[in-house]
Amino acid sequence: MTTYAEKKAQLEARLAGAHGAASVSVRKDTSNRFRDRADDGRRRIDLSHFNGVLRVDAAAGIVEAEGMTTYEALADATLACGTVPAVVPQLKSITLGGAVAGVGIEASSFLHGLVHDTITSVDVLTGTGQILTCTPDNEHRDLFHGLANSYGTLGYALKLSARTVPARRCVELRHERHQDPAAYFARIGRLCAEGGIDFLDGVVFSRDEMYVTLGRFVDDAREVSDYGFERIYYRSIRERQTDALTTRDFLWRWDSDWFWCSKNVGAQHPLVRRLLGRRRLNSITYQKIMRWNARHGVTRLWNRLRGVHAESVIQDVDIPIGRAAEFLAFLHAEVGILPIWICPIRAPDAAQRATLYPLAQGSPSINFGFWDVVTTRQPRPAGCVNRAIERKVTALGGVKSLYSDSYFAEDEFWSIYDRDAYAALKRKYDPEGALGDLYAKCVGRVRADASSGTSAPAPSSTRTSSG
Numbered sequence: 001m002t003t004y005a006e007k008k009a010q011l012e013a014r015l016a017g018a019h020g021a022a023s024v025s026v027r028k029d030t031s032n033r034f035r036d037r038a039d040d041g042r043r044r045i046d047l048s049h050f051n052g053v054l055r056v057d058a059a060a061g062i063v064e065a066e067g068m069t070t071y072e073a074l075a076d077a078t079l080a081c082g083t084v085p086a087v088v089p090q091l092k093s094i095t096l097g098g099a100v101a102g103v104g105i106e107a108s109s110f111l112h113g114l115v116h117d118t119i120t121s122v123d124v125l126t127g128t129g130q131i132l133t134c135t136p137d138n139e140h141r142d143l144f145h146g147l148a149n150s151y152g153t154l155g156y157a158l159k160l161s162a163r164t165v166p167a168r169r170c171v172e173l174r175h176e177r178h179q180d181p182a183a184y185f186a187r188i189g190r191l192c193a194e195g196g197i198d199f200l201d202g203v204v205f206s207r208d209e210m211y212v213t214l215g216r217f218v219d220d221a222r223e224v225s226d227y228g229f230e231r232i233y234y235r236s237i238r239e240r241q242t243d244a245l246t247t248r249d250f251l252w253r254w255d256s257d258w259f260w261c262s263k264n265v266g267a268q269h270p271l272v273r274r275l276l277g278r279r280r281l282n283s284i285t286y287q288k289i290m291r292w293n294a295r296h297g298v299t300r301l302w303n304r305l306r307g308v309h310a311e312s313v314i315q316d317v318d319i320p321i322g323r324a325a326e327f328l329a330f331l332h333a334e335v336g337i338l339p340i341w342i343c344p345i346r347a348p349d350a351a352q353r354a355t356l357y358p359l360a361q362g363s364p365s366i367n368f369g370f371w372d373v374v375t376t377r378q379p380r381p382a383g384c385v386n387r388a389i390e391r392k393v394t395a396l397g398g399v400k401s402l403y404s405d406s407y408f409a410e411d412e413f414w415s416i417y418d419r420d421a422y423a424a425l426k427r428k429y430d431p432e433g434a435l436g437d438l439y440a441k442c443v444g445r446v447r448a449d450a451s452s453g454t455s456a457p458a459p460s461s462t463r464t465s466s467g
């Protein structure tokens with residue numbers, strides 16, 4: 001087994017031979033990025049072997065792992081020691097470094113914030129080819145606070161320390177039904193303030209059918225449900241008021257059906273489920289199918305034959321809780337995608353706020369996740385619905401994740417994501433621009449066909465260039 005120190009030394013030697021980290025981007029086996037991008041021709045450095053869990057210190061509440069470690073591996077290693085990362089994003093293939101660079105979230109975020117809020121130290125490979133240890137209070141604290149939402153454009157996280165919390169064997173759930181959006185968000189706000197629970201998220205199924213799910217660690221449960229094969233978690237929310245899962249199954253409750261997006265590949269049909277089998281019912285399989293579809297244009301062709309125009313709307317946006325009901329009304333009226341995932345997020349501490357992800361301060365935000373294709377008979381400008389969402393999010397004081405399509409004008413983008421602070425970070429840590437620019441990476445269109453009507457990117461090979 002190569003240790004982290006050895007991998008780091010090998011990387012430093014390779015980079016020195018290559019005269020710095022010029023034109024670097026990273027190779028990974030999986031990706032949860034959802035933007036259509038052609039290969040930009042940059043030289044890829046393979047960092048996929050930085051994928052080991054290094055140390056679990058349950059007593060100190062810390063796990064140390066390499067940047068490309070998947071949360072599945074991280075959760076398994078920590079659960080074996082009776083502990084779990086404070087925030088575990090819902091998809092097994094999301095990596096620790098990717099979740100910091102791309103803003104990871106889960107039902108524990110009302111307590112612990114976003115994934116980057118749980119990080120205590122990170123080693124970053126910068127654009128100059130140096131590997132710097134960054135903490136909230138050392139000389140590289142600007143980079144520490146700048147990494148969230150930087151999408152690899154300030155450097156790649158090679159090793160991170162993340163906070164963990166004690167885990168118990170099971171998680172007990174209670175699903176509460178609500179009919180009125182104002183009362184629904186008021187209830188979520190009260191639950192965030194009261195504490196006494198470990199997890200809190202929700203689902204909106206229709207204008208008058210929304211659920212909040214309260215989760216608590218428990219030592220044991222009389223009976224535990226299994227949503228990894230024949231049964232489907234999101235459906236259970238409407239069917240039962242209480243439930244219990246093992247802690248591991250709880251962490252991956254959304255992964256088996258990619259929330260509900262497995263419907264797009266027919267995987268919610270009982271026969272298809274049996275054919276796929278437990279092992280293949282997961283977000284990694286669905287990503288592969290969606291990427292294949294994007295590459296071969298099957299959905300595009302089907303839409304043309306049906307005479308419909310399609311726009312992919314795959315978004316996660318964070319709205320201050322006081323404006324959440326207004327945003328939900330907008331989604332119902334102007335977008336029409338259902339279900340919608342709801343997840344409250346603790347307000348960031350002023351001193352620890354992520355430089356490039358300006359989440360509202362003072363009160364919790366609500367993450368709205370909605371992922372589907374919107375179709376019309378009439379042609380519309382590319383990105384019309386996504387654009388309307390961006391404007392609404394900004395008007396309500398919210399902030400949008402950048403893992404999928406964005407349509408911001410450049411000045412508008414930088415008025416949200418702090419141009420001056422980003423420019424200062426780039427001057428210091430990537431002066432030659434080897435790692436690319438955030439706006440170009442997250443908004444710039446490499447493919448002319450911005451609204452392809454598919455909901456997955458078209459990688460150039462099955463191995464993902466996660467540039």
Ligand SMILES: Cc1cc2nc3c(=O)[nH]c(=O)nc-3n(C[C@H](O)[C@H](O)[C@H](O)COP(=O)(O)OP(=O)(O)OC[C@H]3O[C@@H](n4cnc5c(N)ncnc54)[C@H](O)[C@@H]3O)c2cc1C
Pocket residue numbers: 026028030031032033034067068089090091093094095096097098099100101102103104105106151152153155156157158314371403466467
């Ligand atoms: C359909 C869908 C659902 C999602 N649902 C959730 C969810 O439920 N919960 C959640 O938390 N998030 C969710 N996300 C967002 C996800 O957390 C981010 O997209 C995250 O960046 C993915 O991490 P990854 O490891 O797969 O990174 P990738 O997708 O491989 O890369 C994402 C970006 O991060 C950069 N990057 C990757 N690794 C590193 C590193 N080590 N250091 C610095 N930069 C790096 C890459 O260059 C790239 O720009 C979802 C995304 C999609 C598409």
